[in-house]
Amino acid sequence: MKRRVVRRFKTGAAMAEYAAGLFKKALLGKPGKFTAALSGGGTPAGLFKVLSALPLPWRRVVFFMADERLAPLSSPESNFGTARARLFSKIKIPRPNLRPVNPGPGAAAAYARELLKETAGSGRLDFIFLGLGEDGHTASLFPGSPALKEDKKPVCAALAPHGAKVRRRVTLSLKTINKASTVVLMAAGPAKKKIFERALLRDKTIPAGLLNPRGEIYFLFSEKSRSLR
C-alpha cells in the first residue's frame, strides 16, 4: 500500500525510537526472510542504539547497505564497519546475514548479483533506511548521478563530490530504492531543514525529491542534530 508519512521530532532520540518502531512493525508483520538496507553517515547512530536493544527475530533479517564508501571495513569511513560496531556486534544475527560490500574491483556488479540472489531476482527489499545530505543526496545518489536514471543495474558505482573523504562509492539505484516495501528517510538538525522540506515537495532537482517507493515512505526530521561518527 502506497503511503507517504511525514513526522517531525524535537530530538534525535525520539526520531530513533519512532524509526526503530517502524522497523519492528514491518519485521514482525512479515513472516520468513526480511531483507533490509542501512544507510551510512552519522544520523543512524541513535537508531542503531535503539534497535540493538530490541529482542527481535534477527535470524530472519538479512542486512545490506544502501550505499558504501569503497574503503576497508576497518576504516572509520566504512558504513558497514559503523553498523557492525553499533548494531551488528550487539545483536544475535548469523554472520552470513550481514552483507558488506567487497571494496575490490567490480564492487557494484558483485553487490548487485548478491542483492538479486537474495531477492529471487527482483531486487525488491523489504525495508530501507536512508539519510539525507545537505545537497539533497540520499544513499550515494548525488545530484546529477547517472545512478538516478539507471534502469537495469540494481546497484551502481557512484562518485561522491570533491571534498568527500572517500569519493568512490557503491549505491542502490533509485529504481531499487523505489521498489522497496518500506523506506524510512531520516534527517536531523537545522542545516537539513530546508533540504528536507524540498524533498517533501518532491523537488526533482534533488535525488531525495525523486523518492517514490511502491510501498510506504516515511520522512522523519529531528530539530536537534546529533553528530556521532
Ligand code: 6PG
Ligand atoms: C553516506 C550515507 C549518506 C548519508 C548522508 C547523511 O554514506 O554518507 O549513506 O547518504 O546518509 O550523507 O549523512 P549524516 O547522517 O552524517 O548527516
